[in-house]
Amino acid sequence: MRASVVAAAFLCLGASGSALADEKEKPPQPPAQAGDRAKEPPKEAPAPRQEEQRAQPEPGRPLKWDMTEVPPVVTHHQLQSGGRALPYTATAGRMPIKDAAGNIEAEMFFVAYTLDGKAPGTRPLTFAFNGGPGSASLWLHMGALGPRKVVLAKEGFMPSSPYRLTDNPDSPLEKTDLVLVDAIGTGFSRPADLEKGKKFWGVKGDIEAFAEFVRMYLVRYERWSSPLYILGESYGTTRAAGIAGYLSDLGISFNGITLLSMVIDFQTLEITKRNDLAAVLTLPSYTMIAAYHHKLAPELSQDLGKTRAEVERWALTDYALALAKGDALTAEERHAVIDRLARYTGLRKETIDLANLRVDVNLFTHYLLAGEKLRVGRLDGRYAGPDPGGFFDGDFYDPAHASTLPPFASVFNDYVRRELGYKVDMPYYVYAGLVFGPNWREWWNKWEWGPASEGFPDTASALRAAMVKDPYLKVQVLEGYYDLATPYFAADYTMNHLDLAPGYRKNISFATYDAGHMMYVREPDLVKMRKDLFDFIERTLPRQ
Numbered sequence: 001m002r003a004s005v006v007a008a009a010f011l012c013l014g015a016s017g018s019a020l021a022d023e024k025e026k027p028p029q030p031p032a033q034a035g036d037r038a039k040e041p042p043k044e045a046p047a048p049r050q051e052e053q054r055a056q057p058e059p060g061r062p063l064k065w066d067m068t069e070v071p072p073v074v075t076h077h078q079l080q081s082g083g084r085a086l087p088y089t090a091t092a093g094r095m096p097i098k099d100a101a102g103n104i105e106a107e108m109f110f111v112a113y114t115l116d117g118k119a120p121g122t123r124p125l126t127f128a129f130n131g132g133p134g135s136a137s138l139w140l141h142m143g144a145l146g147p148r149k150v151v152l153a154k155e156g157f158m159p160s161s162p163y164r165l166t167d168n169p170d171s172p173l174e175k176t177d178l179v180l181v182d183a184i185g186t187g188f189s190r191p192a193d194l195e196k197g198k199k200f201w202g203v204k205g206d207i208e209a210f211a212e213f214v215r216m217y218l219v220r221y222e223r224w225s226s227p228l229y230i231l232g233e234s235y236g237t238t239r240a241a242g243i244a245g246y247l248s249d250l251g252i253s254f255n256g257i258t259l260l261s262m263v264i265d266f267q268t269l270e271i272t273k274r275n276d277l278a279a280v281l282t283l284p285s286y287t288m289i290a291a292y293h294h295k296l297a298p299e300l301s302q303d304l305g306k307t308r309a310e311v312e313r314w315a316l317t318d319y320a321l322a323l324a325k326g327d328a329l330t331a332e333e334r335h336a337v338i339d340r341l342a343r344y345t346g347l348r349k350e351t352i353d354l355a356n357l358r359v360d361v362n363l364f365t366h367y368l369l370a371g372e373k374l375r376v377g378r379l380d381g382r383y384a385g386p387d388p389g390g391f392f393d394g395d396f397y398d399p400a401h402a403s404t405l406p407p408f409a410s411v412f413n414d415y416v417r418r419e420l421g422y423k424v425d426m427p428y429y430v431y432a433g434l435v436f437g438p439n440w441r442e443w444w445n446k447w448e449w450g451p452a453s454e455g456f457p458d459t460a461s462a463l464r465a466a467m468v469k470d471p472y473l474k475v476q477v478l479e480g481y482y483d484l485a486t487p488y489f490a491a492d493y494t495m496n497h498l499d500l501a502p503g504y505r506k507n508i509s510f511a512t513y514d515a516g517h518m519m520y521v522r523e524p525d526l527v528k529m530r531k532d533l534f535d536f537i538e539r540t541l542p543r544q
Contacts, residue, residue, distance in 0.1 A: 021351025030042045037165040064193040067104040068338070069096055073421045076116075079147040081169040087116040088147060088173060092422040094188065095216050097200075097209055105196045108213050109188035111420065112221075113171075113178045121225040124176035127214055129183065133206060133447055135185035138412040139262075139404075140233055141180045144520035144529060147171045148419070150411040155382070156521030158403035163410045165419075170530040174271055175537050176229060179217060179538065184209055185432035201432075202448025203457055207242035214247065227541055231533075234486060234517065238511055239262055240461050245362060245462025248469050256540040257463075258533065260478040261486045261517045264463060267456040267498075268490035271360045276323040281490040283315045284308055286345045286364055286436060288481045289381030295346025308481075311344050312489060323357060331485035358541040361484045362396060380516025381482040400516060405430065464498045467507065476536045478529065482516040509536070513516075 014149025025264055057304060063473040079086045091114070094107035114120065130137040140164075142150045147167035153159045172178070183442030184200040201208045218224050232240030237259040244257055263269050271278040291301050300307045314526065322337045323328055329337075337357055342349045345359060350369050369384055373391050377383030377400030385399035410429050415424045449457050462502040467473050477495060479488035493510055511532040513519035520526040 014135055021494045031068075034456070036410045041170070044129075053379075055356035059155060065107075065190040066394065067096065067107060069104075070094070075421050077147065077170070078418075079171065079173065080167055081171065083176055085148075086174060087115060089114050090420055092123045092416065092420045093212050094147060094305075095220075097184070097212050097216075106184045106190060106191040106200060106209065107189065108184060109182045109215070110217075111146075111180045111416070113173055113232075116175060120177070120221070120223060123226055124229060125179065126176045126540065127179045127181060127210075127227040127233055128233075129210070129230040129236045129239065130233050131234045131237065131239065132186070132431065133238075134183065134186060134199075135235070136428065136430050137180050137236075138187070138233070138408050138428075139518055142408055142412050142415070143518060144168075144526060145173075145178055145180065146230070147170060147173055148415060150407050152407065152521055154522070154523075156404075156515065156518075157383070159407060161406065161410070163407040165411055165415055167300045172530060172533045175534050177507075181210065181213055183432065186429050188426065188428060198448075200504075201446060202530070203238070203242070203450055203459070204416065205448070207239055207459075208224065210239055211243050211250075214243065215250070216253065218252070227537075228253070229258065229259065229391065229537070229540075230254055232336050233264065235487075237262040238457070238522070241463035241466075244473070245459070245467035248466045253470050254466075254473060256474045256536055257466075257478045258536065259491070261480065261519075262381045262477055262481055262491040262494070263486045264460040265451050265458050265494045267454075267458070268494055269486065271358055276320070276358065277493075278318045278359070278490070279317045279323065281493050282321065282359075282484065282487045283341075283344065284311045284362065284489045285381070285484055285487040289309045289364075289376060290344070290346035290368060292482065293346070293376070293380055295368060295386070297343065314340065314344075315489070321411065325425070328396070359524070361412040365398075365484065375404075377401075377407040377482075378484045378515065378517065379519075380402075380480070381484055382516060404518070406522065419460075428456060430495045460494055460498060464500065467500065467504055468496070468504065471504065471507075472540075474509070474536070474540045476532070477508065477510045478513070478519070478532065479510065480513045480516045480519040482514075483519075485517045488512060509539075515537065 013331055027472060037092060060455060070093070070473065072091045075090050077088055077090060091112040094109050097106040097108060099105050115123065128137065128140050130139050142148070148165050150168050150347050151159060151164040174325070176442070181456045183206065184191055185197055199205045215296065230240045240257055240259060241264045244254060250268070267275060267277055269278055271282070287296070288304065290296050291304055302539070318339065319340070322333060325333070338349050338352050341347070341352045341357065341359065345352070345364065347364065348367070348370055351363070355363055361378055365378055368376050370391070373386055374384045375387050375397055377399040379400040383400035383403055387393045387397050413428055416428070417424070463475070467475065477491055481488055481490050492510070511528070513525040513528065515522040515525045520529050
């Protein structure tokens with residue numbers, strides 16, 4: 001059953017490190033913090049050499065990477081936010097992940113942003129990452145959290161090239177230091193070799209690698225006394241929940257966890273022959289997207305909040321019951337369900353009938369705007385565009401992904417080298433699949449989801465364990481109404497089924513947005529997200 005989720009596992013717009021130094025250096029030291037008078041400011045590391053010697057050249061699919069540690073590159077900047085200047089330090093480098101014998105098995109690329117003039121031991125610290133699995137974290141980095149962001153067109157749509165950077169006044173840097181981390185095999189993060197990489201390319205190994213990164217960062221940058229946070233997007237929420245459970249047993253606790261476009265129980269996501277739950281939980285998102293594209297009856301579009309609540313109730317009751325009956329459903333009952341589904345989705349009744357009442361994401365995105373020969377976005381249903389290979393092209397196409405990939409990838413590659421001084425020739429892998437060639441499915445098919453006997457992948461249990469062990473831990477769920485990769489109603493359902501007593505359940509909060517998977521690409525939602533994050537941090541900081 002674990003293998004069946006691979007096709008749906010690409011949840012988000014989700015190269016090995018710096019160049020070889022002339023000689024081995026000492027392990028990197030933390031950047032200077034203004035106000036930390038007990039330490040001498042460390043010298044800034046020289047920019048890595050332009051010629052990249054740590055891996056074999058592309059496109060020969062390098063098998064090994066040099067794991068020699070190189071000091072991070074430290075630069076200093078200023079952000080205008082809220083009418084005032086925020087001076088900050090950026091640290092770009094790679095963190096070694098070692099085995100029990102001290103051998104480096106991988107290096108994880110990160111960029112840390114620390115606000116100057118603040119004592120690091122008291123500043124909140126947020127570890128953030130995207131998901132995939134197999135996506136680098138440039139999306140959160142250049143779209144929501146970093147002090148610089150990509151310039152997008154109105155409502156977050158694709159601008160014309162060349163793409164541009166601008167300051168991000170909505171970065172949460174004012175309230176929390178940030179560490180953006182790339183999973184092993186993505187970005188500039190690399191395993192020592194492909195054989196060792198297999199250790200990290202699965203649910204369990206991925207969690208352990210990120211947990212070790214967190215521990216190592218706290219050690220090297222002396223942040224043990226900081227209030228700690230995790231922010232994961234998409235499969236990054238799967239990882240975040242797992243990290244919280246894993247590190248709780250090692251004595252590392254978090255003040256808060258933000259789950260953005262959440263999936264921590266894959267049974268809520270993957271429609272299969274034997275799993276109708278996902279069909280039930282995706283339906284309200286179909287309704288929202290159909291309304292956006294004017295495919296609903298006028299009376300349903302007048303008050304979307306009321307309509308959404310109506311669809312949610314029907315999905316959990318009559319629709320769930322009808323699917324549970326299976327072939328025992330009478331002809332009259334079947335026709336009634338088809339009529340209601342057509343009303344709530346904007347799809348033709350014949351299409352719903354052929355799908356046996358179970359509308360998956362591929363079918364919905366393909367046929368909602370079939371009359372206009374357009375495909376609807378999966379990551380964000382507000383997007384629409386023609387299939388590059390024609391309407392009946394067999395490959396899945398997501399116009400939302402196609403619209404965001406070029407500006408984000410181009411801008412980050414320029415930013416990391418020119419402004420952060422991390423000058424390498426090695427390509428920044430947006431997706432880990434590029435390690436194995438252009439067919440990303442080849443890599444995702446290698447992801448170790450766990451034994452089939454355990455059913456669908458699940459880190460909800462790990463999150464619950466962390467929450468009940470620490471009654472102060474709070475969880476924030478951010479969800480977009482137009483997201484078909486991780487539907488909002490599936491996230492709600494998961495959080496409602498953690499089996500938590502009221503005293504713990506009050507530690508969960510929700511925020512919803514009028515956008516999709518990456519709600520922050522829409523400017524009003526980015527502004528709202530900043531406020532939601534600020535409020536969450538204020539609620540979770542220890543009281544003096």
